[in-house]
Every structure is written in C-alpha cells, then in structure tokens.
Amino acid sequence: MEWKTQKGLLQIVERRDVEGIRELLQSWRRPHEEENFDEALRKAYLVMFSPERNVLSSEAFDGRKGEDGKGPSSSLNRSFWLFVASLKKFVEEEGRLPVSGKLPDMTSDTESYVGLQRIYQSKSRKDAEKLASYVDRIAHETRTETMSAAQVQYFTNLAPYLSVQRTRPLEDELRSCSADLERALKEESSIAHLYIFFRAADMHLSESLGNIVEDSSKHFVELQAKSMQILSEMGMPPGSVNIWREGLLEFLRYDGSEIHSIASILGGIIAQESVKLLTRQFVPVKNTIIFNGANATTTVLEL
Known part of the structure; x- marks a missing residue:
C-alpha cells in the first residue's frame, strides 16, 4: 500500500515496480538480520500476479449486467451481481479491494502472527460492513432482495478471486x-x-x-x-x-x-x-x- 500511495498506482504490473518494492523493503530493514524481510524480498515478484489485477480487469468489472436473458435467474446469480455492483462502489471510493481477513503463511513468532491476523480480521469486518451498506442501498434502488451480513462477509472473503465465465452455444x-x-x-x-x-x-x-x-x-x-x-x-x-x-x-x-x-x-x-x-x-x-x-x-x- 505504501508503494501504491507513493506512485498513485491501483495495481503493480511491471518488473520495474517489483524492483521498487524491493528497494522500499530494504529501506525499512533494520541493521540486524530478519528472516521475514528475506522472505518478503524473495516473494516480491508475486505483486505482479496480484488478485486485484485479475479482478479489476475481469469481465465482472466491465459494466456488463448479469441478467442477459439467456438463462434462468437464481438467487445466487442475483446476489453475485448485487455484490459486484456494491464492490465497484467500494473500489471507486477506497481504490482497493476489501481485505479478505485471510493471512498467508509467513516467518513470524506465534504472538505476532496471531496479533496481525486479528488486525486483518478486524479490517475485513469493517470492509464487509461498508460493503453491506452499499448492498442495502443498491438493493433498495433496484427493488431487489438484499443480502444477509453472513453472505456479504462470504463474498468479501472471495472478492480477490472474483471471476465470470461465459461460454458460447x-x-x-x-x-x-x-x-x-x-x-x-x-x-x-x-x-x-x-x-x-x-x-x-x-x-x-x-x-x-x-x-x-x-x-x-x-x-x-x-x-x-x-x-x-x-x-x-x-x-x-x-x-x-x-x-x-x-x-x-x-x-x-x-x-x-x-x-x-x-x-x-x-x-x-x-x-x-x-x-x-x-x-x-x-x-x-x-x-x-x-x-x-x-x-x-x-x-x-x-x-
């Protein structure tokens, strides 16, 4: 997020950006050896495959509607497109996807890892609450059934993996x-x-x-x-x-x-x-x- 704030980028896609990330990490590093910084430097290339890049450029985000008249509508289908519309509002305001609350494996002691996980989960709940407000507003405007808090949290956790697949007859x-x-x-x-x-x-x-x-x-x-x-x-x-x-x-x-x-x-x-x-x-x-x-x-x- 620090790199994006400095450069004004919504997503990192080029190799030179990866080198910039590595330089930023090195500048934060303290004199003594720290394994988590070594791990971050090794995996810095993964920012090129950020879920944000895939989701924000996916068909789900290109403005097309889910109801195309080519198949039966379902509650799951309606909920999905209601969430997509709400997610677009969230991204427009926040400039990012909501935090999923899932913390990847990393080098850390138990106390620090659990503490960081709680921070992520807390932020995820706050993002889900904000998304829920968008869901309720859009559902009211379109006169469709809204989503429960549990459904919104479920979709929030899966937001980085949002995908739409359409096939031809x-x-x-x-x-x-x-x-x-x-x-x-x-x-x-x-x-x-x-x-x-x-x-x-x-x-x-x-x-x-x-x-x-x-x-x-x-x-x-x-x-x-x-x-x-x-x-x-x-x-x-x-x-x-x-x-x-x-x-x-x-x-x-x-x-x-x-x-x-x-x-x-x-x-x-x-x-x-x-x-x-x-x-x-x-x-x-x-x-x-x-x-x-x-x-x-x-x-x-x-x-």
Missing part, C-alpha cells in the same frame, strides 16, 4: 472461429490444430463409417481437405492457417488409441473439474482443454 462454436482459437491456430507452437483434426475425423467417420487408417496416404489427403473445409466454414480465409502436416500424420498414427497413461491424466482433469462444479469451489477451466500426449503439452481455449 455449441452451434456458434461449430459455425464460427473464436478469437482465441484463431490466434492459437496461427501460432507455430500451438496444438490447437488437434481440435480441427478431431472434428475432421468425426466428419470423415460419420460419412464413411470406416477406419481412418486403412490407407493412411488416402486418409491424410481426406482429413487435410476436411480440416480446410472446417476452417473455411468457421470463417477462416483460405491460406490464413497452414495445416500442421506432421501433426496430422501423428494424428493418423494415433488412430483413436486409448492408452492407459493418457486416460489417467484426462480422467483426473475431468474428475477435478467435476468436483469444482459440484462443490461450487475454485474456478473451473474456461472452455476446452487440449492435451497432446506425444510431447506432454496442454492448452486451454475459449472456443
């Missing part, structure tokens, strides 16, 4: 190329081509009901043509993306095999994402994961 995914996919397809090192290959193979199998490796040279040409057809149908201009020849040959060699080691990795990912959805905890992967077992690389795309 499957029909839109099949008909048009998302900006994320288009960018990935143009990168030489990307494995996004595998997504196109799978769709081309599905198209081929649905038309021929045959094995795609009976004649690999013939099917290479067919899958290459179908891949280009899919790209064209998605609005990608001819020649804008080069079909990854080596990747397509490897795809044909793979022939839909289900190797136990690959199955265990993908099964673990599916189980993890299922638990997130069922428990409503943690942020799920946004859209589609592509895993290339040949070189153990993974990419996540918004399709």
Whole structure:
C-alpha cells in the first residue's frame, strides 16, 4: 500500500515496480538480520500476479449486467451481481479491494502472527460492513432482495478471486472461429490444430463409417481437405492457417488409441473439474482443454 500511495498506482504490473518494492523493503530493514524481510524480498515478484489485477480487469468489472436473458435467474446469480455492483462502489471510493481477513503463511513468532491476523480480521469486518451498506442501498434502488451480513462477509472473503465465465452455444462454436482459437491456430507452437483434426475425423467417420487408417496416404489427403473445409466454414480465409502436416500424420498414427497413461491424466482433469462444479469451489477451466500426449503439452481455449 505504501508503494501504491507513493506512485498513485491501483495495481503493480511491471518488473520495474517489483524492483521498487524491493528497494522500499530494504529501506525499512533494520541493521540486524530478519528472516521475514528475506522472505518478503524473495516473494516480491508475486505483486505482479496480484488478485486485484485479475479482478479489476475481469469481465465482472466491465459494466456488463448479469441478467442477459439467456438463462434462468437464481438467487445466487442475483446476489453475485448485487455484490459486484456494491464492490465497484467500494473500489471507486477506497481504490482497493476489501481485505479478505485471510493471512498467508509467513516467518513470524506465534504472538505476532496471531496479533496481525486479528488486525486483518478486524479490517475485513469493517470492509464487509461498508460493503453491506452499499448492498442495502443498491438493493433498495433496484427493488431487489438484499443480502444477509453472513453472505456479504462470504463474498468479501472471495472478492480477490472474483471471476465470470461465459461460454458460447455449441452451434456458434461449430459455425464460427473464436478469437482465441484463431490466434492459437496461427501460432507455430500451438496444438490447437488437434481440435480441427478431431472434428475432421468425426466428419470423415460419420460419412464413411470406416477406419481412418486403412490407407493412411488416402486418409491424410481426406482429413487435410476436411480440416480446410472446417476452417473455411468457421470463417477462416483460405491460406490464413497452414495445416500442421506432421501433426496430422501423428494424428493418423494415433488412430483413436486409448492408452492407459493418457486416460489417467484426462480422467483426473475431468474428475477435478467435476468436483469444482459440484462443490461450487475454485474456478473451473474456461472452455476446452487440449492435451497432446506425444510431447506432454496442454492448452486451454475459449472456443
């Protein structure tokens, strides 16, 4: 906070800012050795990944409304967007997110750590009370049901991890190329081509009901043509993306095999994402994961 006060920054995002933080810490350091300062200096780079940076630039904060008419409204949905509106008011006035009350592990003696934790928890309660006043005011203005103090405190604790995820209908995914996919397809090192290959193979199998490796040279040409057809149908201009020849040959060699080691990795990912959805905890992967077992690389795309 001292650095932000001096520089007038809402968030720290550049490497030179990290060096400035380290210099500030060094200026506070007393002559004798202190482990907590060593720890702070080692972890100063983490300010580049501040939750404030992610939340304040997220879709939840871009002014869009939660009720878009594309799905059933729920009390949880209404509470979320009521809190977001209140949080925006809080940030406009305070220039920061509310204190969550959770203190990370650090080098300290028990008495000092517990004392600092109490300070954080006290500040969190005060911030939650201020947020609650915004919640009540906005709920009254919009004639919606307000939130309980416990709900406000719950959302306050989760404010640094605020996230909104929207997905396109499957029909839109099949008909048009998302900006994320288009960018990935143009990168030489990307494995996004595998997504196109799978769709081309599905198209081929649905038309021929045959094995795609009976004649690999013939099917290479067919899958290459179908891949280009899919790209064209998605609005990608001819020649804008080069079909990854080596990747397509490897795809044909793979022939839909289900190797136990690959199955265990993908099964673990599916189980993890299922638990997130069922428990409503943690942020799920946004859209589609592509895993290339040949070189153990993974990419996540918004399709």
